Amino acid sequence: MVANNVSDKLFRIMEWVLLVLFLIFIMIPFIMIVLTSFKTPLEITDIPNRTLFHRIFPDSFLNFRNLKDVFWGTASQLNGIPFYRFIINSLIVTFFSLIPALFLGLTSGFGFAKYDFPGKGIIFYMFLGLIMVPMEMISIPLYMVVNKLHLTNTYVGMMIPGCMSAFGTFLLKESIENIPDSYMEAGRIDGASELWIFFHIIIPLITGPIVTFIVIKCTWSWNEFFWPMLIVSTEKMKTVTLGMSKFSNDLFREYSQICAAVLLSIIPLLLVFIFGNKHVKVGLMSSGIKG
Secondary structure (H helix, E strand, C coil): CCHHHHHHHHHHHHHHHHHHHHHHHHCCCCCCCCHHCCCCHHHHHCHHHHHHHHHHHCCCCCCCHHHHHHCCCCCHHHHHHHHHHHHHHHHHHHHHHHHHHHHHHHHHHHHHHHHHCCCCCHHHHHHHHHHHHHHHHHHHHHHHHHHHHCCCHHHHHHHHHEEEEEEHHHHHHHHCCCCCHHHHHHHHCCCCCCHHHHHHHHHHCHHHHHHHHHHHHHHHHHHHHHHHHHHCCCCHCCHHHHHHHHCCCCCCCCCHHHHHHHHHHHHHHHHHHHHHHHHHHHHCCCCCCCC
């Protein structure tokens, strides 16, 4: 018995050690980005002549010049366009593509989970098929449609591919299926309409999966590069990912400013994840009520 307790404690200690090492391994790139954003170009290029401590840490953590130059657009690579302009563009595209994607995911997931209609299985598997189709395969016909509608270089044109999410339909459908049908039957007996049941019974019971989808969808939209690159033609309409590409060329790379731009670009996503972190695990693991 004592031997079993000792082995269990050793196993838990090993688990914690491995988790801490894994966390450190994951955090190293982020830590280096933060540290490099405070460095001057000389601190980066003069690494062979510096001590190990000064190779890793900046001379001063009060050197906000890189962050200010990038944020206000005084960095040479930005040509006077402030980086916050790219952040605003990404916020607009992310937020206004999230709303229809969430609404369509909820309504279609509700329909697939709780109603029977002809061809339900085939249509649902077609939705699943959309998840496996990469954006690159439909980019050319989609661009032709957007161009015909004169929506290139506009917010609406950038939002069109993200206004529907097959993954959202799948996630929310699986979550709604776990809600007992007796809840809906009780609402119908009380005279509630289907819309009332949807908004007052179904949605409150799947807040975890909803927040999970919001976090994942915001991450996908924020990091999208290929579609904005195709459709955007002016500097002022570029998103964060396109704005960051301006800091790298064939002749020169300003690593301190690149890291400053990366740091500024991840702050909105970090805030979304912090506020939604409590619900993400619940949404992925339980996905609603087990009946």
